[in-house]
Amino acid sequence: MRKVGVFVCHCGTNIAAMVDVAKVVEESRDLPEVVFATDYQFTCSAPGQDQIKDAIREHNLDGVVVAACSPRMHEPTFRNAVAGAGLNPYLVEMANIREHDSWVATDRDEATRKAVDLVRMKVKKVAKLEPLEEIRLPVTKKALVIGGGVAGIQAALDIANTGIDVLLVEKEPSIGGHMAQYDKTFPTLDCASCILTPRMVEAAQHPRITLHTYSEVAEVSGFVGDFEVKIRMRARSIDLEKCTGCGDCLEKCPVKVPSEFDAGLADRGAVYRPFPQAVPNVPVIDREHCTYFLKDGKCGICQKICPTDAIDYSGDDEIITEKVGAIVVATGFHFFDAAKYTEYGYGAYPDVISWLQYERLTNASGPTGGKLKRLSDGKEPETIVFIHCVGSRDPSKGFPYCSRICCMATAKHAVIARSKLPNAQIFSFYIDIRAAGKGYEEFVRRAIENEDVQFIKGRPARVLSKNGKLIVRSENAFTGRPMEVDADLVVLTNGAQAQDDAPELALILGIGYDQYGFYTELHPKLRPVETNRAGIFLAGMCQGPKDIPESVSQASAAAAKALQILSKGELAREPQVAEVNAMRCTGCMDCREVCFYTAIEEDEFMRRKVAKVNPGVCQGCGACVAHCPDGALEMKIFNDEQIHAEITGLFAVPSAGAAGGGGAARE
Amino acid sequence: MSSDYDPTIVGLLCNWCTYAGADLAGTTRIKHPQNMRAIRIPCSGRVSPHFLFTSFFQGADGVFIGGCHPADCHYTNGNYYARRRFALMKSLLDFVGVEPERMALEWVSASEGDRFAEVVTKFTEGVKGLRRPSALKRDGLES
Numbered sequence: 001m002r003k004v005g006v007f008v009c010h011c012g013t014n015i016a017a018m019v020d021v022a023k024v025v026e027e028s029r030d031l032p033e034v035v036f037a038t039d040y041q042f043t044c045s046a047p048g049q050d051q052i053k054d055a056i057r058e059h060n061l062d063g064v065v066v067a068a069c070s071p072r073m074h075e076p077t078f079r080n081a082v083a084g085a086g087l088n089p090y091l092v093e094m095a096n097i098r099e100h101d102s103w104v105a106t107d108r109d110e111a112t113r114k115a116v117d118l119v120r121m122k123v124k125k126v127a128k129l130e131p132l133e134e135i136r137l138p139v140t141k142k143a144l145v146i147g148g149g150v151a152g153i154q155a156a157l158d159i160a161n162t163g164i165d166v167l168l169v170e171k172e173p174s175i176g177g178h179m180a181q182y183d184k185t186f187p188t189l190d191c192a193s194c195i196l197t198p199r200m201v202e203a204a205q206h207p208r209i210t211l212h213t214y215s216e217v218a219e220v221s222g223f224v225g226d227f228e229v230k231i232r233m234r235a236r237s238i239d240l241e242k243c244t245g246c247g248d249c250l251e252k253c254p255v256k257v258p259s260e261f262d263a264g265l266a267d268r269g270a271v272y273r274p275f276p277q278a279v280p281n282v283p284v285i286d287r288e289h290c291t292y293f294l295k296d297g298k299c300g301i302c303q304k305i306c307p308t309d310a311i312d313y314s315g316d317d318e319i320i321t322e323k324v325g326a327i328v329v330a331t332g333f334h335f336f337d338a339a340k341y342t343e344y345g346y347g348a349y350p351d352v353i354s355w356l357q358y359e360r361l362t363n364a365s366g367p368t369g370g371k372l373k374r375l376s377d378g379k380e381p382e383t384i385v386f387i388h389c390v391g392s393r394d395p396s397k398g399f400p401y402c403s404r405i406c407c408m409a410t411a412k413h414a415v416i417a418r419s420k421l422p423n424a425q426i427f428s429f430y431i432d433i434r435a436a437g438k439g440y441e442e443f444v445r446r447a448i449e450n451e452d453v454q455f456i457k458g459r460p461a462r463v464l465s466k467n468g469k470l471i472v473r474s475e476n477a478f479t480g481r482p483m484e485v486d487a488d489l490v491v492l493t494n495g496a497q498a499q500d501d502a503p504e505l506a507l508i509l510g511i512g513y514d515q516y517g518f519y520t521e522l523h524p525k526l527r528p529v530e531t532n533r534a535g536i537f538l539a540g541m542c543q544g545p546k547d548i549p550e551s552v553s554q555a556s557a558a559a560a561k562a563l564q565i566l567s568k569g570e571l572a573r574e575p576q577v578a579e580v581n582a583m584r585c586t587g588c589m590d591c592r593e594v595c596f597y598t599a600i601e602e603d604e605f606m607r608r609k610v611a612k613v614n615p616g617v618c619q620g621c622g623a624c625v626a627h628c629p630d631g632a633l634e635m636k637i638f639n640d641e642q643i644h645a646e647i648t649g650l651f652a653v654p655s656a657g658a659a660g661g662g663g664a665a666r667e
Numbered sequence: 668m669s670s671d672y673d674p675t676i677v678g679l680l681c682n683w684c685t686y687a688g689a690d691l692a693g694t695t696r697i698k699h700p701q702n703m704r705a706i707r708i709p710c711s712g713r714v715s716p717h718f719l720f721t722s723f724f725q726g727a728d729g730v731f732i733g734g735c736h737p738a739d740c741h742y743t744n745g746n747y748y749a750r751r752r753f754a755l756m757k758s759l760l761d762f763v764g765v766e767p768e769r770m771a772l773e774w775v776s777a778s779e780g781d782r783f784a785e786v787v788t789k790f791t792e793g794v795k796g797l798r799r800p801s802a803l804k805r806d807g808l809e810s
């Protein structure tokens with residue numbers, strides 16, 4: 001029989017005030033398994049732990065019950081303590097007599113009875129425990145970063161700078177993300193590309209970073225420390241090695257497609273690079289628009305003029321397989337489609353434009369060379385109206401959440417407008433100004449007080465077009481009256497939303513996402529960059545709206561989390577996994593159906609098919625154990641026998657007066 | 668008399684949510700009836716049907732299973748398995764004479780200490796309202 005020691009903690013008065021600790025000790029001595037029982041003021045303290053260690057040695061204990069707080073609090077503490085005395089750490093259990101008892105009970109007798117029961121249940125469970133070893137898994141010292149925006153670049157650089165290899169996968173032809181499209185950043189009005197492009201180049205030239213642009217993650221299997229990733233590299237049709245980036249092909253391509261990078265304000269060819277500072281600076285051929293692909297080999301101009309013979313129409317998408325130990329997801333966001341607000345006339349009136357179009361229009365490297373003018377007639381606007389919250393804070397047409405960055409972006413846009421057009425009238429219609437952040441409120445005040453931007457609280461109802469003017473009709477919450485502005489240019493600050501394919505990628509990665517498609521962190525307060533899948537971390541907008549410094553901070557945090565794994569040679573984890581008893585298994589493989597982690601594989605035992613659990617993949621939920629019709633699956637922690645022992649232990653009240661079996665060495 | 672009937676309830680609580688919710692009820696000192704003895708399990712999907720049968724045959728007056736809210740299961744869908752199994756077990760136990768009031772499957776998250784106290788109180792009251800032990804305890808195997 002197992003020799004169990006019981007240690008009852010007073011927790012100062014937290015337990016002792018409501019539970020008769022001496023009685024709990026006394027009653028536990030009546031259990032046949034218990035050879036030693038005692039109490040202490042604070043069992044988790046150093047002397048408290050020593051008491052356990054001494055008892056283990058003195059009484060040869062091979063099982064320990066600590067009756068104290070929640071195991072969620074101190075189980076690791078006591079596992080360490082017993083290990084310190086040479087006992088297997090998995091031979092200890094905690095009876096939760098604080099959170100589940102003394103703190104919620106009102107009657108001392110009742111609380112004491114409950115504590116006695118809980119201790120007895122745990123003693124019976126401990127009698128069924130088995131010594132276990134941690135599972136050790138090798139770590140592949142390489143990271144995958146998905147998304148090459150500012151967050152992904154930051155995470156990749158942080159990891160690579162510690163000497164660990166990084167794969168940076170970006171679905172567009174160039175890294176840079178949305179930040180590369182912006183003119184300036186708030187609240188300092190730094191030129192966005194001036195601070196971003198050096199980072200892009202640094203990432204591309206980093207000896208530890210391998211860049212895969214125009215590529216997507218197609219499949220992820222394996223588990224933390226040892227993921228296997230399949231990456232689909234779309235056919236670029238241009239040899240990355242041969243191309244010198246001269247750009248001759250870009251000029252000669254006869255096809256015209258609205259440029260995504262310029263938000264439709266300019267055209268690009270079928271062979272294109274999104275912007276001149278693209279990294280890599282090698283174009284791609286957009287096969288959906290290229291005449292050569294659409295009309296069976298007609299055209300071919302780019303191939304004819306390419307001086308280095310870099311054009312290759314024959315290549316196909318390629319799938320490469322890589323092993324990585326950790327993954328950072330930084331897939332960003334996209335802008336809400338302003339056309340959904342038909343009342344604002346986006347798409348119908350050329351001078352109603354979106355956030356991104358405005359950025360391109362004011363950007364010195366944009367299609368107008370930074371000249372802020374109307375798209376309809378090329379004239380400088382005299383009156384500009386900005387409308388906040390298009391698609392945000394509006395459950396009826398957009399999303400209920402606040403996109404967090406638009407108030408500041410609009411203030412920035414207004415300040416930029418003022419610097420370009422000193423005499424213009426500038427209005428900004430808002431619901432509330434949300435300017436929490438370092439230097440943010442001051443920036444908004446600057447727009448209002450120094451730059452003469454008229455911030456008006458009100459949500460415009462309509463934008464109409466009349467005699468070449470745009471009439472903005474709105475309520476004005478200050479006056480309580482409707483108002484109208486005759487504008488030349490209306491800029492809609494459309495909010496942020498999750499990428500359309502975010503749920504698809506979540507399924508590939510096995511991570512959670514919320515009702516909007518933003519990826520779910522493991523804990524909203526304390527584990528904001530981890531996901532439900534160990535080894536996969538989040539950075540930037542893919543997890544929810546945030547501005548650039550927040551995205552960058554989260555990226556560094558995600559990198560640090562990834563490095564906690566990657567810096568180790570192996571990972572240790574709790575042996576809480578399922579196991580198949582091959583003798584009992586009939587090979588029906590029903591267990592596979594309920595396993596979310598695809599941890600169950602086929603195996604052969606005595607020339608028949610049986611199930612087998614891959615302990616590296618298994619997360620220890622126990623769904624298969626409860627499911628198996630033959631009782632062939634068992635868990636290493638929380639096994640059936642142990643849970644049964646707890647249940648029957650609850651009702652196995654020793655009859656009054658019956659002495660315990662262990663007998664020896666009572667205190 | 669119902670006032671003498673002091674039921675013993677077996678709790679099977681998911682480590683990630685309801686067990687933690689019960690901890691929170693403790694941390695925030697929300698008093699509630701103390702008839703339940705909680706057993707920590709990794710997920711509500713871990714609950715094998717025989718845990719219920721064993722409990723009732725041993726003399727439990729009620730079994731309370733606590734899992735994560737739908738879509739919140741730490742293991743993604745363990746609670747959905749739990750829900751399906753529970754429906755079956757409940758009707759089977761009902762068939763052998765264990766009243767439905769003696770079984771509950773509730774979703775309580777780690778942040779819902781107040782809800783934990785509330786559903787446990789309600790459940791305990793429901794069992795108490797039956798005024799006597801379950802048929803399996805009264806004329807169970809021993810008799």
Ligand code: FES
Nearest residue numbers: 681710711735741
């Ligand atoms: S983890 Fe709580 S129900 Fe599955």
